[in-house]
Amino acid sequence: xxxxxxxxxxxxxxxxxxxxxxxxxxxxxxxxxxxxxxxxxxxxxxxxxxxxxxxxxxxxxxxxxxxxxxxxxxxxxxxxxxxxxxxxxxxxxxxxxxxxxxxxxxxxxxxxxxxxxxxxxxxxxxxxxxxxxxxxxxxxxxxxxxxxxxxxxxxxxxxxxxxxxxxxxxxxxxxxxxxxxxxxxxxxxxxxxxxxxxxxxxxxxxxxxxxxxx
Numbered sequence: 001x002x003x004x005x006x007x008x009x010x011x012x013x014x015x016x017x018x019x020x021x022x023x024x025x026x027x028x029x030x031x032x033x034x035x036x037x038x039x040x041x042x043x044x045x046x047x048x049x050x051x052x053x054x055x056x057x058x059x060x061x062x063x064x065x066x067x068x069x070x071x072x073x074x075x076x077x078x079x080x081x082x083x084x085x086x087x088x089x090x091x092x093x094x095x096x097x098x099x100x101x102x103x104x105x106x107x108x109x110x111x112x113x114x115x116x117x118x119x120x121x122x123x124x125x126x127x128x129x130x131x132x133x134x135x136x137x138x139x140x141x142x143x144x145x146x147x148x149x150x151x152x153x154x155x156x157x158x159x160x161x162x163x164x165x166x167x168x169x170x171x172x173x174x175x176x177x178x179x180x181x182x183x184x185x186x187x188x189x190x191x192x193x194x195x196x197x198x199x200x201x202x203x204x205x206x207x208x209x210x211x212x213x214x
Contacts, residue, residue: 002029002036002078012039012068019043023098025051027085031075035060040069044100046092055084103190103209105138111166114204119193136209139163140188144181159208161189169196172208179211186214 001018008030015028019041025048029038040048048069052062055073058081062071073081128134145167146160157175160167170191172179181187191206 001027002031002038004031006030008032008037011037012041012070015039015041025089027071027082029071029073029078031078034075035072036075036078037072038070040064040071042067042069044097045094046089046097051085051088054088055081058084103136105190106135107137109137109139111139111142111161111163111168114166114168114193114206116195116202116204119195119204122193134192136190136192137206138188138190141214142187142189144183144185144187146183147180149180157208159211161187168204168206170206170208175208178213179208181211181213188212188214 006014006028011028011030015026015038018024018026018028025040025042025046027038027040027048029036040052042048047066049062049064049066052059052064052069052071056062058077059071059073062069062073064070071081122135125132125135139161142161142163144159145162146158148158148160150156150158151173155175156171156173157179159170159172159179159181161170162168170189188211189206189208190210191208193204193206196203196205
């Protein structure tokens with residue numbers, strides 16, 4: 001996608017958010033008169049940089065790596081660039097790419113095991129980031145006991161889940177539709193752990209990454 005008057009400093013962030021929402025490699029271009037600049041984000045087996053190189057005759061400059069790249073090109077070439085990138089994507093004949101975005105659990109956990117001591121043990125692995133991601137836990141056969149929508153537009157959700165007599169809150173910001181599960185449903189959840197402090201009370205809660213209804 002492309003547009004005029006965009007802040008070039010955020011086009012990479014926008015591309016990452018669009019990829020996250022639509023599960024598609026994304027190119028976002030800022031139109032700056034006769035010249036346009038943009039950023040690309042990809043995942044899985046599709047190389048954002050290779051797609052740019054496949055359009056080398058249409059651009060001024062470009063490069064990067066498999067998952068993130070940048071490009072500068074004449075604004076008049078945007079439509080041709082879009083077609084070339086799409087043709088390159090089709091030529092790769094990639095399958096089942098969306099599944100590569102799903103979180104992979106580092107271990108299974110029972111809800112009664114989710115004590116503050118566990119969060120503290122995980123914290124010893126910090127700092128988290130590229131090359132050292134925060135551990136992802138999975139819990140199966142949990143029952144949704146409560147669903148609470150949050151945010152101005154109800155875009156966030158807090159699920160209270162239960163198993164073996166223990167309940168834990170799971171939060172997701174800008175949650176996809178399938179995260180809004182009705183109470184009584186049996187679900188498998190993927191999440192990271194954190195401590196919530198409110199009015200002097202500390203509780204273990206999860207940041208919900210993925211959910212499947214059993």
